[in-house]
Amino acid sequence: MGQKMEEVLICLALAMICGLLMTRVAKIFHLPAVTAYLVTGILLGPFCLGSLGIEGLGFTSLEEVDSFSIISQVALAFIAFLIGNEFKVKELKEMGKQAITVGILQAVVTTIVVDIGLIALHFIFPDAISLPAAITLGAIASATAPAATLMVVNQYKAHGPLTKLLLMVVAIDDAVGLVLFSVSYGIADALEQGRVSIVNIVLEPVIEIVLSVVLGILMGLLLRWFEKFFKSRANRMSMSIGIVVLAAAVSMSEFEIGGVKIGFSLLLTCMITGAIFCNTSELSTGVMENDDRWTSALNVLFFVISGAELDLSILTQPLVLLVGITYIIFRSLGKIFGAFSSTKMTGCSPEIQKYLGITLLPQAGVALGMATTAANLQDGALIRNVVLFSVMVYELVGPTLTKIALKRAGEIDPDADKPAKKAAKA
Numbered sequence: 001m002g003q004k005m006e007e008v009l010i011c012l013a014l015a016m017i018c019g020l021l022m023t024r025v026a027k028i029f030h031l032p033a034v035t036a037y038l039v040t041g042i043l044l045g046p047f048c049l050g051s052l053g054i055e056g057l058g059f060t061s062l063e064e065v066d067s068f069s070i071i072s073q074v075a076l077a078f079i080a081f082l083i084g085n086e087f088k089v090k091e092l093k094e095m096g097k098q099a100i101t102v103g104i105l106q107a108v109v110t111t112i113v114v115d116i117g118l119i120a121l122h123f124i125f126p127d128a129i130s131l132p133a134a135i136t137l138g139a140i141a142s143a144t145a146p147a148a149t150l151m152v153v154n155q156y157k158a159h160g161p162l163t164k165l166l167l168m169v170v171a172i173d174d175a176v177g178l179v180l181f182s183v184s185y186g187i188a189d190a191l192e193q194g195r196v197s198i199v200n201i202v203l204e205p206v207i208e209i210v211l212s213v214v215l216g217i218l219m220g221l222l223l224r225w226f227e228k229f230f231k232s233r234a235n236r237m238s239m240s241i242g243i244v245v246l247a248a249a250v251s252m253s254e255f256e257i258g259g260v261k262i263g264f265s266l267l268l269t270c271m272i273t274g275a276i277f278c279n280t281s282e283l284s285t286g287v288m289e290n291d292d293r294w295t296s297a298l299n300v301l302f303f304v305i306s307g308a309e310l311d312l313s314i315l316t317q318p319l320v321l322l323v324g325i326t327y328i329i330f331r332s333l334g335k336i337f338g339a340f341s342s343t344k345m346t347g348c349s350p351e352i353q354k355y356l357g358i359t360l361l362p363q364a365g366v367a368l369g370m371a372t373t374a375a376n377l378q379d380g381a382l383i384r385n386v387v388l389f390s391v392m393v394y395e396l397v398g399p400t401l402t403k404i405a406l407k408r409a410g411e412i413d414p415d416a417d418k419p420a421k422k423a424a425k426a
Contacts, residue, residue: 004055004067007055007253010057011057011058011059011399012068012301014029014044014058014303015040015041015044015300015301015304015305016249016297016300016301016305017042017306018043018044018252018301018305019036019037019040019041019300019301020300022036022037022039022040022196023036023037023044024142024276025182026039031400032150032151032152032155032156032398032399032400032402032403033155034147034151034152034155034303034399035396035400036076036400037299037300037303037304037305037307038304038306038307038395039307039308039396040304040307040395040423041303041304041305041306041307041308041309041310042308042310042312043058043307044058044059044307045058045059045065045307045308045309045310045312046058046059046060046061046062046064046103046308046358047312047313050064050179050225050308058308059305059308062309062311064151065305065308065309066309068301068305069300071298071301071305071381072302072306072351073248073252073266074245074298075147075295075298075299075301075302076147076248076266076267076270076302076413077244077245077247077248077266077270078270078291078295078298078402079146079147079150079242079299080146080171080174080266080267080268080269080271080274080297081244081247081270081271081273081274081291082150082166082274082288082291082292082295083146083150083170083171083271084171084271084272084273084274084276084277084278085272085274085275085278085284085288086159086164086167086168086171087171087274087275087278087279088278088279089279089412092327096168097166097346098165098343098346098347098348099168100172101171101342101345101346102165102169102342102343102346102348103168103169103171103173103176104172104174104176105338105341105342105345106169106173106335106338106339106342106356106357106360107142107144107173107176107177107180107338108176108180108338109144109334109337109338109341109342110141110331110335110338111138111141111142111180111184111282111334112333112334113137113139113330113331113333113334113337113338114135114137114141114327114330114331114334115135115138116330117326117327117329117330118133118134118135118137118138118323118326118327118330118348119131119134119135121134121322121323121326122134125322128319128322128323129323129379130377130378130379131188132188132189132191132192132377132378132379133188133190133374133377133378133379133382133383134189135184135188135191136181136185136188136283136374136377137323137327137383137386138184139181139183139184139185139263139370140177140181140332140367140370140371140383140387141176141182141327141330141331141363141365141367142173142175142176142177142180143173143177143370144169144170144177144335144360144361144366144367145361145362145363145364145366145394145395146170146173146378147299147302147303148303148362148364148395148398148399148402149166149167149170149362149366149402150170150360151267151299151303151322151399152402152403152406153166153167153398153406154292155260156403156406156407156413157412157413157414158406158411159411160350160409160410160411161348161351162352162355162356162359162405162406162409162411163406163411165254165343165348165352165356166356166359166360168268169205169360170323170360171267171271173360174265174267174268174271174366175209175265175268177366177370178205178208178209178265178268179206179209179416181205181206181370181373182205183205183365185292185370185373185374188374188377189376189377192377192378203260204261204263204307207260207262208262208263208264209265210263211262211263212251212264212265212269212272213268213269215247215250215251215264215269215272215273216247216268216269216271216272216273216275216276217272217276219243219244219246219247219272219273219276220244220272220273220274220275220276220277220280221271221276221280223239223240223243223256223273223277223281223339224276224277224280224281225395226243227240227281227287227337228238232239233286233290235333236283236286236287236290237287237290237291237294238292239346240277240287240292241294243272243273244273244291247269247273248270249268249271250264250269250396251264251265251266251269251270252264252266261340267366273329274288283389284303284412296305300354306364306395307395309384310388310391310392311386311397312392314385314388314389314392315334315389317332319382320385320386320389321389322383322385323382323386324389324390327386327390328389328390328393328394331346331361331390332361335360335361337357337358338357339356339357339360340352340353340354340356340357341402343346343356351409351410352409354409355405355408355409356405358401358402359401359405359406360406361394361397361398361401361402362394362395362398362399362402363390363391363394363398364391364394364395367390367391368384368387368388368391370387371384371387371388372384389417393402
């Protein structure tokens with residue numbers, strides 16, 4: 001890392017302590033805890049306190065923030081693992097078809113709407129954004145952040161049909177977004193290179209999804225088998241942590257066979273691990289509850305680090321702001337209209353039709369990962385900066401909108417501060 005161990009520990013301790021204290025301020029304004037963590041990250045980041053250059057006192061550079069990425073990856077793994085608990089057979093029988101249909105259609109509609117908006121911008125201002133970049137950003141727009149959504153649901157103990165469908169759709173969204181991005185990125189690359197690669201457009205995303213599902217099944221069954229050897233909650237929790245970390249580690253590996261890129265989706269792998277475990281083990285309920293408690297501190301660090309990752313320098317770039325604002329407007333329209341039309345088509349309740357789209361607005365890690373992959377395009381830097389700008393907006397505003405939507409749908413206690421108090425005391 002280039003830092004002394006004590007400086008690293010002080011930085012992490014400061015991130016956790018300040019993040020938790022900031023939730024007391026956020027509570028005054030009735031804001032979700034996740035927003036407090038993100039704001040704390042910005043304040044401790046390289047563009048605020050970190051700019052003083054005092055090692056251990058905040059994050060002094062974006063490179064330093066990136067050195068803590070292992071924490072973010074492990075946190076995402078557990079978030080996906082816990083979301084997998086929503087895919088119980090009983091609930092899949094009740095809402096499975098709806099979730100799959102809504103998950104696919106809202107993502108496709110969002111991609112189409114953003115494509116229309118950005119391609120129109122390309123023809124109006126050809127120098128602002130290229131056609132390949134517009135097509136690529138359209139697919140990236142389909143991605144939704146599961147972390148912020150799950151944090152809001154847990155903090156306010158939201159429950160009901162909208163919450164159940166939301167968690168399923170967010171989980172399915174990863175696989176759908178992967179396919180849409182691979183196809184769009186393949187088309188964008190073809191436009192720039194003058195050739196079409198079936199391997200990139202079709203084969204690689206299919207392989208990634210299949211391998212992720214297979215790896216998730218194997219890890220879920222392995223966890224179920226190992227848990228039988230232990231009686232204490234502490235040992236069972238420790239074993240589940242080990243298996244999830246192992247699943248995350250394996251899913252982060254990449255290699256090539258015959259020119260075909262072989263890789264895994266961390267979120268999909270860990271989600272399937274959780275889904276298999278909760279459907280095959282009688283111990284899953286207790287293990288999941290213990291893991292949820294254990295990961296609370298990890299989630300604080302994850303969101304503070306996410307806030308510190310936000311590159312505020314992009315706010316000084318007019319071109320990024322123009323494309324970014326267009327992207328945010330059309331993505332929001334796409335998510336809301338896509339969710340409304342697909343839920344109406346599948347016969348969901350009026351509350352779900354009205355509020356699901358708003359809860360799907362948060363965007364973060366998955367989108368940034370896609371933007372990194374698209375760096376090879378001529379407008380790769382623009383794509384990354386636009387996504388960074390949108391993530392900054394959506395992560396700060398999205399959790400609050402999710403809370404408001406769930407509250408108006410009647411799935412959060414009208415006195416939203418009561419769940420927050422209980423959660424804080426726990």
